[in-house]
Amino acid sequence: MSSLNKSLLIPLGIFIVLVVILAGGFGLKDPHFLPSQLIDQQFPDFALSELNDPSRELTADDMRGQVALVNVWATWCPNCLVEHPELLRISRDEGVPLYGINYNDDPFKARQWLVRHNNPFQFNIVDNKGKLGIELGVYGAPETFIVDANGVIRYRHVGPVSRRTWEETLGPIIELLETNPDGIKG
Amino acid sequence: MLTKVHRIVMLFALALCQAPAWAAIDAYPFPDDEMRQQYNSLIAELRCPQCLNTNIAGSDAMIAKDLRREVHRMVLEGQSDDDIRAFMLARYGDFILYKPQLRAGTLVLWFGPGILFIIALVVIFGMLRRRNSNVTALSDQDQERLKQLLSK
Secondary structure (H helix, E strand, C coil), rough: CHHHHHHHHHHHHHHHHHHHHHHHHCCCCCCCCCCCCCCCCEECCCCCEEECCCCCCCCCHHHHCCEEEEEEECCCCCHHHHHHHHHHHHHCCCCEEEEEEEEECCCHHHHHHHHHHHCCEEEEEEEEHHHHHHHHCCCCCEEEEEEECCCCCEEEEEECHHHHHHHHHHHHHHHHHHHCCCCCCC | CCCCHHHHHHHHHHHHHCCCCCCCCCCCCCCCHHHHHHHHHHHHHEEEECCCECCCCCCCCCCHHHHHHHHHHHHCCCCCHHHHHHHHHHHHHHHEEECCCCCCCHHHHHHHHHHHHHHHHHHHHHHHHHHHHHHHHCCCCHHHHHHHHHHH
16 A cells, blocks of 8 residues: 555656646746847848938838837737836936837828827937838737947847836936946847 | 528538638749648748747748748758758757757757656555555454454
8 A cells, every 4th residue: 555655656756847837837937038139239221211200211220329228019009008108218317318119000090199198209209010020020019129329239128117127227227228238138 | 693691501501611821822843742841840840939839830920931931841852851950059059849859958959858757656656555555454453353343
């Protein structure tokens, strides 16, 4: 009997190990979070028009010179409205340039949206075919990238930016990049 | 002449034989069947990054639509399956491939189930052997008692 009981403990042990592994896979991680392939890579090349000034052509060079936030947004995206007040606050208080990518959207609606909710962006790249989105590995909106002064992507945030996101991740990373441009990796 | 009942029955029959509406009806033009086949097999094996468990062929998500358009463009440009997979991998990572590449980071994916199966076999054989050895292990004393009991 006693050896039978002991052997019953083996599957129980395996079961517990599996539960721990699977709990790690299911419970702790957001399945929507995909690690970005583009961290520490140059921001992809593009040539697209500006939302409010369609005659102006924007390229990746327009984002160089300063550490900046690049925000992927659209009028069809409810979470973009959720994060909007925080983006307005960042552009007002934090002195970080904020560039928008208007993603898979109707430029006319997008212009109206910015008038109604105010415009935190220095300029908006019109990506109404989603081509730049694909180059960036974007699969929804909102997404926010930190691009350093040399135009290298340093961080990617998926989902709405909240005050907490700014205080715990975006703010500190930007500060680090501004004081010590080569100091962080990944 | 069709009676009213006939018509109603036919209407129902028509409703029933509608083909299931697949999400991906883009009707992209292809110059030849080979390219169409390449396109169809690629969109079947690429995973939609937005929807967790659908290929981009079967998803109506915006990103799936955009990716189908990109695959179509690259197929027409004459790019190979591997070129197109590499393009997707560079932007979306292993997630995009239903059949991930064999690399250090994906070893567990490829061999994990096999290793678990082998562990299971070892455990089962171990348990069976122990159980068998328990059955045969009767001491001389026990044998003697057994004989006595049986002869009663």
